[in-house]
Amino acid sequence: MANKPTLAVLGGTGALGSGLALRWIQAGYKVIVGSREREKATAACAEMRSLLSERGADAALLSDLDNVEAAAAADIVVLTVPFSHQQSTLAAVKEQLSGKILVDVTVPLMPPKVGTVQLPTAGSAGQAAQAFLGDDVRVVSAFQNVAADHLQSDHALDCDVLVCGNDAEARAAVVQLVEACGMRGFQAGPINNAAAAEALTSVLITINRQFKCHAGIRISGL
Numbered sequence: 331m332a333n334k335p336t337l338a339v340l341g342g343t344g345a346l347g348s349g350l351a352l353r354w355i356q357a358g359y360k361v362i363v364g365s366r367e368r369e370k371a372t373a374a375c376a377e378m379r380s381l382l383s384e385r386g387a388d389a390a391l392l393s394d395l396d397n398v399e400a401a402a403a404a405d406i407v408v409l410t411v412p413f414s415h416q417q418s419t420l421a422a423v424k425e426q427l428s429g430k431i432l433v434d435v436t437v438p439l440m441p442p443k444v445g446t447v448q449l450p451t452a453g454s455a456g457q458a459a460q461a462f463l464g465d466d467v468r469v470v471s472a473f474q475n476v477a478a479d480h481l482q483s484d485h486a487l488d489c490d491v492l493v494c495g496n497d498a499e500a501r502a503a504v505v506q507l508v509e510a511c512g513m514r515g516f517q518a519g520p521i522n523n524a525a526a527a528e529a530l531t532s533v534l535i536t537i538n539r540q541f542k543c544h545a546g547i548r549i550s551g552l
């Protein structure tokens with residue numbers, strides 16, 4: 331796309347989605363925060379606008395809608411809801427996703443043992459999304475290993491992002507979104523490889539408990 335795509339973040343009222351939205355607005359993207367309830371998105375955006383103004387960013391790039399309207403209005407849709415609600419949220423917007431890229435950020439954490447890798451029967455959340463949506467939607471899995479705390483801050487991000495999906499053009503588009511957030515994105519293979527990034531999140535949670543931190547990953551040896 332020659333111009334910057336308009337982004338919708340479904341569940342963008344939450345920790346991870348609002349962090350991504352802030353970063354993308356600061357990089358000059360139009361971002362629509364989606365919610366099951368429009369009022370909740372409006373309230374979240376009001377808070378985000380004051381943060382954006384403090385940071386000297388253009389808060390007018392931010393808008394709010396319900397999830398269905400947000401998915402319809404965007405070029406690229408980003409899903410940031412808990413895994414247990416991934417499928418119900420996708421079902422609500424399946425029609426609106428037709429022909430688009432869906433960036434799946436969900437991690438299949440199974441409380442209470444979130445420090446233990448427990449991938450779903452589909453193989454990964456990314457594969458589950460692709461199977462559910464069909465080939466008309468290009469699912470790209472990304473951002474599983476970045477902590478919301480870091481995204482919401484205004485500091486430089488010290489981590490890399492693995493980007494998995496079956497379509498090379500879609501992966502490249504998402505790598506651009508990773509770079510817009512100030513991180514390095516690596517095309518990491520087909521959607522089946524999302525299992526690796528999703529599993530790593532439980533490993534990072536285990537490390538976070540030991541070091542009282544929000545750990546990320548770095549690719550070395552390039």
Ligand SMILES: NC(=O)c1ccc[n+]([C@@H]2O[C@H](COP(=O)([O-])OP(=O)(O)OC[C@H]3O[C@@H](n4cnc5c(N)ncnc54)[C@H](OP(=O)(O)O)[C@@H]3O)[C@@H](O)[C@H]2O)c1
Pocket residue numbers: 341342343344345346347364365366367370371409410411412413415418419435436437438439473474475476477478479
């Ligand atoms: N937090 C992190 O550091 C982090 C890092 C990497 C990946 N992730 C992954 O990113 C996703 C979002 O994480 P998060 O921490 O931002 O989660 P969260 O704050 O708990 O929830 C995000 C949003 O999901 C929506 N939601 C909650 N219950 C729902 C339901 N029953 N049906 C549909 N939507 C529902 C809510 O939006 P509305 O109520 O406005 O609809 C909520 O604001 C998760 O899959 C998580 O594993 C998180």
